[in-house]
Amino acid sequence: MAHANVQETGPAGWTEKASTLPVIGKFRDVRQEFLRKTGNPLLAIEEISFDLFEGHLVSLLGPSGCGKTTFLKIVAGLVKGYTGTVQINGVDVTDPHPDVGFVFQQPNLMPWRTVIKNVTLPMEIRKEAGPEATARAHELLKLVGLEGFEDAYPNQLSGGMQQRVALCRALVHSPKLLLMDEPFGALDELTRMDMHDLLLDIREKTGATCLFVTHSISEAVYLSDIVVVFSQRPAVIADFIEIDLAYPRTPETRYSADFTALEHRASRALGITR
Amino acid sequence: MTKLLNNWRLALYPVAGIVVILVVWQLYTDLFGVSQIVLPSPTDIWGAMVKNNSLLLRETWPTLLECIYGFALALALGIPIAVAVANSRTLNLILYPILIATQSIPKVAVAPIILIWFGIGMESKLAIAFLVAFFPIVVDTATGLRATPPGLIELARSLRASPSQVFWKVQFPAALPFIFAGSKVAVTLAVIGAVIGEFVGSNEGLGNLLLTANSQLNSPLAWAALVWLSALGIGLFVIVVIAEKIFMPWAEGGH
Numbered sequence: 001m002a003h004a005n006v007q008e009t010g011p012a013g014w015t016e017k018a019s020t021l022p023v024i025g026k027f028r029d030v031r032q033e034f035l036r037k038t039g040n041p042l043l044a045i046e047e048i049s050f051d052l053f054e055g056h057l058v059s060l061l062g063p064s065g066c067g068k069t070t071f072l073k074i075v076a077g078l079v080k081g082y083t084g085t086v087q088i089n090g091v092d093v094t095d096p097h098p099d100v101g102f103v104f105q106q107p108n109l110m111p112w113r114t115v116i117k118n119v120t121l122p123m124e125i126r127k128e129a130g131p132e133a134t135a136r137a138h139e140l141l142k143l144v145g146l147e148g149f150e151d152a153y154p155n156q157l158s159g160g161m162q163q164r165v166a167l168c169r170a171l172v173h174s175p176k177l178l179l180m181d182e183p184f185g186a187l188d189e190l191t192r193m194d195m196h197d198l199l200l201d202i203r204e205k206t207g208a209t210c211l212f213v214t215h216s217i218s219e220a221v222y223l224s225d226i227v228v229v230f231s232q233r234p235a236v237i238a239d240f241i242e243i244d245l246a247y248p249r250t251p252e253t254r255y256s257a258d259f260t261a262l263e264h265r266a267s268r269a270l271g272i273t274r
Numbered sequence: 275m276t277k278l279l280n281n282w283r284l285a286l287y288p289v290a291g292i293v294v295i296l297v298v299w300q301l302y303t304d305l306f307g308v309s310q311i312v313l314p315s316p317t318d319i320w321g322a323m324v325k326n327n328s329l330l331l332r333e334t335w336p337t338l339l340e341c342i343y344g345f346a347l348a349l350a351l352g353i354p355i356a357v358a359v360a361n362s363r364t365l366n367l368i369l370y371p372i373l374i375a376t377q378s379i380p381k382v383a384v385a386p387i388i389l390i391w392f393g394i395g396m397e398s399k400l401a402i403a404f405l406v407a408f409f410p411i412v413v414d415t416a417t418g419l420r421a422t423p424p425g426l427i428e429l430a431r432s433l434r435a436s437p438s439q440v441f442w443k444v445q446f447p448a449a450l451p452f453i454f455a456g457s458k459v460a461v462t463l464a465v466i467g468a469v470i471g472e473f474v475g476s477n478e479g480l481g482n483l484l485l486t487a488n489s490q491l492n493s494p495l496a497w498a499a500l501v502w503l504s505a506l507g508i509g510l511f512v513i514v515v516i517a518e519k520i521f522m523p524w525a526e527g528g529h
Contacts, residue, residue: 076432095434102432108425112447112524125435125443153524 024177024209025052025075029084032070044070045082046234054176057203057210059220061266062230062238068213069181071235075211076102076179088177098126101170101208103180107162109154109169115141116150119168126173133172140168143205144198160191164198171206178210184219193251196222200249217270221262222249229269239269314494319501322494329483330502337479338506340396340468344403345461345510352408352460353453356415357441377409381467385474399471399479406467407460411453418452419445451525454518461514465507480506 032045044067052058060068073079074086077096086093088100096102101122109118116137123133141147144164154162163183170178184192200223203210214220220227221243229239243262245253253259267273296316302308303315310318323330358365385402392398422445430440472481480499487495518525 078428078432096432098434100432102429104425104429106425108423108429110426110444110447112450112522121443122433125430125433125439155524 021053021055023051024054024089025211026085026087026090027052027075030071030074030082030086031084032067032074032079032082034081043234045074046236047084048230048235048237049084050228050237050240052177052209052211054209055207056225057200057212057223058226058228059212059214059224060228060230061214061217061220061270062235063232063270064215066230066233067235068230071230072179072181072211072213076100078102097177098173099176101173101175101178103163103166103170103178103183105182105185107154107159107166109162109165111154114151114153115146115157115165118154118165119172121169122173128173136174137168137172140171141165143202144168158191160187160195163187163195167199167202171202171208174206176209178208180210180212182213182215185214185216192219197251199223200247204248217263217266218254221245221259221266222254227262227266229266232271238271239265241265241269311491311493314497318494319497322492322498323501326495326498330480330498333478333480333483333499334502334506336396337399337465337468337472337481337503340399340403340471340479341461341464341506341510343396343400344467345407345457345464347400347404348407348411348460348464349457351404352411352456353415356412356419359412360416360419373409373412376405381406382470382474385470388471389475394475394477399468399476402471403464403467407464410456410459410463412456414452414456414459415449418449421452422448450522454514454522457514458511458518461510462507465503465510469503 028049030045030048031043033041033043036042048071060071062068070079074082075088075093077093077100080094088097091097110121113121116134119137119140120129120133123129123136138147138150141150144167146161146164146168149157149161154165157165163186167183170180184195187195196219199210202208212220212223224243227239227241227243228237229241230236231238241262245256245258245262264273300316303313303318308315314322355369359369360366381402384405385398388401388405389398392401426444426448427440430444435443468479469481469484472479473485476482480503484496484499484503487493487499
């Protein structure tokens with residue numbers, strides 16, 4: 001089925017290997033214009049088409065202001081007025097999808113809620129709060145190494161810890177698809193590398209599909225199955241790079257020749273190197 | 275434990291300041307033989323307080339009620355109006371100029387008119403206390419609601435929260451620090467409003483007692499009423515601070 005879809009429009013970089021997996025996100029000729037106050041429209045995204053396969057971690061890599069966050073927010077149902085096709089599990093996206101979790105650049109924790117109450121917030125909003133939700137939240141906090149911080153307030157945690165809480169909150173309703181908007185961009189280098197391994201670990205344990213926005217080449221290559229390189233605004237796909245490095249990836253992976261070659265390819269697509 | 279000890283030490287500073295002022299005051303009135311009518315000494319005032327204890331207590335009650343009712347009414351009407359002003363541009367454009375206009379009228383000047391409307395009883399004092407307490411609550415609450423971090427609202431939207439969930443789970447708690455900041459100002463203003471009302475026309479309350487004692491040149495009693503009034507204001511302020519600590523436990527214990 002996925003195979004047929006892909007063949008008929010042939011998005012850039014489609015590979016035979018991926019075609020065995022079911023498609024969770026289908027994006028075709030996605031185009032987004034914004035009306036500016038001055039009157040003339042701003043074309044943020046010219047044309048983006050690709051398939052997101054179940055279980056994959058796909059990075060959207062591009063320069064600042066290229067439209068990658070806009071694209072992610074379209075998929076999240078937070079930005080409207082696009083043209084083209086954006087489907088999650090075959091359903092057109094018009095509003096936030098219930099089976100999606102979103103991690104923002106900022107942790108966006110409610111300062112008046114304890115850690116555990118922040119994590120169970122999505123369940124409260126869905127009116128599914130209860131002992132089960134709390135148990136799930138405890139389990140997730142344990143997974144990210146925050147056991148014992150359940151009753152702390154966000155202002156008592158470091159930036160990295162706050163982002164881990166935000167990750168748990170995005171996962172608490174067991175979403176099929178995790179959307180992440182430069183979630184580790186505000187963290188220091190060492191914390192960020194820890195978070196990379198944590199994310200890969202969580203992906204392994206939950207099997208969630210991830211769409212990950214970043215402007216870090218090494219982050220994109222280290223984490224992803226596929227890196228979709230966005231051009232400068234208005235965005236088109238500059239390259240579609242399959243990262244054929246074996247999982248589990250370890251800090252040593254960052255120093256292999258294959259890793260460097262993939263980084264180089266991405267930086268060529270971004271126009272940084274030749 | 276050390277924190278508690280530190281708090282005690284911190285409390286010593288203002289106490290020391292007050293003690294110094296009282297000693298200088300007492301010495302000044304004793305040494306220079308200042309008339310009790312012009313400036314009663316601290317011991318004179320203390321004597322009047324002890325002697326008129328039950329009278330002062332009786333007169334405190336109506337003033338306290340005027341303040342509490344006026345302040346409570348300001349909260350009950352001010353917060354919904356702030357919500358309207360913060361969420362609707364049209365209502366903001368209609369109401370804001372009116373709010374500022376009412377605020378710029380000196381309350382002492384409207385007090386006689388309010389007395390005509392509501393009579394000499396508690397209602398008129400309550401109305402004046404409400405009028406002065408209302409403005410800071412509306413302005414601060416509206417500011418707080420508008421200052422809700424957009425990221426938190428976007429998060430709620432991504433979770434498919436309904437508009438009422440966005441309000442109760444995000445906007446309102448985010449505005450709480452502002453609501454309490456406004457309440458602290460408002461509750462002290464409510465005391466001033468109540469006293470203005472009693473000055474203009476009343477037959478009970480601490481303001482009325484102060485005025486009566488003054489007209490009889492009973493300065494120690496007038497000063498005693500003044501001490502009770504400031505104690506009343508401080509007491510109400512402290513209650514708001516305690517409520518703030520109870521309702522906003524997250525505000526403490528940061529980095």
